[in-house]
Amino acid sequence: xxxxxxxxxxxxxxxxxxxxxxxxxxxxxxxxxxxxxxxxxxxxxxxxxxxxxxxxxxxxxxxxxxxxxxxxxxxxxxxxxxxxxxxxxxxxxxxxxxxxxxxxxxxxxxxxxxxxxxxxxxxxxxxxxxxxxxxxxxxxxxxxxxxxxxxxxxxxxxxxxxxxxxxxxxxxxxxxxxxxxxxxxxxxxxxxxxxxxxxxxxxxxxxxxxxxxxxxxxxxxxxxxxxxxxxxxxxxxxxxxxxxxxxxxxxxxxxxxxxxxxx
Numbered sequence: 001x002x003x004x005x006x007x008x009x010x011x012x013x014x015x016x017x018x019x020x021x022x023x024x025x026x027x028x029x030x031x032x033x034x035x036x037x038x039x040x041x042x043x044x045x046x047x048x049x050x051x052x053x054x055x056x057x058x059x060x061x062x063x064x065x066x067x068x069x070x071x072x073x074x075x076x077x078x079x080x081x082x083x084x085x086x087x088x089x090x091x092x093x094x095x096x097x098x099x100x101x102x103x104x105x106x107x108x109x110x111x112x113x114x115x116x117x118x119x120x121x122x123x124x125x126x127x128x129x130x131x132x133x134x135x136x137x138x139x140x141x142x143x144x145x146x147x148x149x150x151x152x153x154x155x156x157x158x159x160x161x162x163x164x165x166x167x168x169x170x171x172x173x174x175x176x177x178x179x180x181x182x183x184x185x186x187x188x189x190x191x192x193x194x195x196x197x198x199x200x201x202x203x204x205x206x207x208x209x210x211x212x213x214x215x216x217x218x219x220x221x222x223x224x225x226x227x228x229x230x231x232x233x234x235x236x237x238x239x240x241x242x243x244x245x246x247x248x249x250x251x252x253x254x255x256x257x258x259x260x261x262x263x
Contacts, residue, residue: 003019003029003030004018004019004020004034005018005019005038006018006019006032006231007038007058007110009019009048011195012047012048012049012141012197012234013048013049013050013051013052014042014045014048014050014051015050015051015052015054015101016035016038016051016052016053016054016125017054017055017056018031018035018053018054018055018056018060019056019186020056021055021056021057021058021059022057023062023065023122024057024058024059024061024062024105025055025056025057025059025060025061025062025110026061026062026063026064026065026067026068027061027063027064027065027068027084027094027109027110027113028065028156028180028222029065029068029080029083030259032080032083032084032087033083033250035085036045036083036087036089038071038244039087039091039094040090040261041057041089042080042094042096043090043093043094043095043096045258047125047199048094048144049098049197049201050096050097050098050099050155050197051078051094051096051097051098051099051102052099052100052101052189052193053091053099053100053101053113053114053117054100054101054110055101055102055103055104055110057104058103058104058240059103059104059105059110060101060102060103060104060105060106060110060113060114060126061104061105061106061107061109061110061113062105062107062108062110062113063107063108063109063110063132063142064080064084064108064109064224066135067168069115071134081141084141084257085141087113087116088112088113088116088144088145088250089129089223090117091116091117091199092212093117093209093212094208095204095205095207095208095209096201096204097118097196097200097204098118098119098188098206099117099118099119099121099188099192099193100113100114100117100118100120100123101185102120102121102122102123102126102128102167102176103122103123103125103126103168103182103185104123104125104126104127104137105124105126105127105129105164106128106129107128107129107130107134107164108129108130108139108142109139109141109257110127110140111128111146112129112138112139112142112144112145112146114128114175115142115145115146115149115169115175116145118208119177119192120170120176120177120178121176121177121178121185121188121189121192122170122171122179122185123167123175123179123180123181123185124168124179124181125166125167125182126166126167126170126176126179127166127167128158128164128167128170128175129158129162129163129164129165130142130146130158130162130166131162131164132157132162133159133161133162134162137223138159139159143155143159146158146159146175148215148216149174149175150170150173150174150175151173151174154173156173156250161205166223167179176186177192178192185211189207196235199254200238200242200254200255200256201254201256202236202237202238202254202255202256203233203236203238203239203242204222205237206229206233206236207233210225210226211228213225214229215227227250237255238252240255241253241254241255242254
């Protein structure tokens with residue numbers, strides 16, 4: 001039986017591929033449970049420094065599995081949406097940067113999954129939509145990361161009209177970081193991974209945590225909390241090494257590189 005979630009590691013980069021192409025990579029409860037478990041395991045794995053979320057087949061993900069949802073009780077539906085929420089929050093809470101590799105359609109909870117990732121690289125042919133209103137199910141949970149990624153009016157139009165947006169429009173609004181030709185998608189993801197692999201994983205983790213913790217706070221509260229983060233960051237060994245290397249006009253050597261050296 002084919003695995004619905006394929007995990008592949010290439011050195012410090014782990015790729016999680018949603019592998020239900022016959023169901024347009026719909027997010028079933030089984031798939032979400034496997035994704036939750038993978039996230040929990042990878043966040044504790046210091047050898048993995050970047051995570052990529054991808055979809056097999058012609059689309060990234062069409063969202064929740066409606067055929068599965070149709071037979072669920074109210075209690076089971078609550079369990080499904082709570083599970084999905086844990087997955088989305090889990091991506092935000094991973095110390096590693098998480099990149100969504102988006103091609104084809106990313107709709108409803110599939111759009112939510114892309115928006116919940118730290119960075120999005122999209123193929124020219126990709127499109128994003130929250131079309132639940134067309135079937136009588138407003139995309140309320142997908143809305144959460146969406147409105148934290150794009151302006152309110154643009155998000156409201158997507159939610160209230162079910163109209164998809166192109167990859168280029170997603171880039172203009174801030175939902176996608178890069179848009180490339182379909183044939184160049186993997187190369188663009190690889191390039192982004194390589195850029196972050198050259199940096200301190202400790203510092204990236206501190207910065208990512210602070211980004212989401214400070215998001216939405218009023219300015220004064222955010223500054224007060226940011227001071228503590230800056231002190232924590234400036235006091236760590238990698239910051240000392242980075243500043244020293246900068247002053248000596250040399251490339252920095254991060255702590256994890258010491259551990260990676262052969263004995």
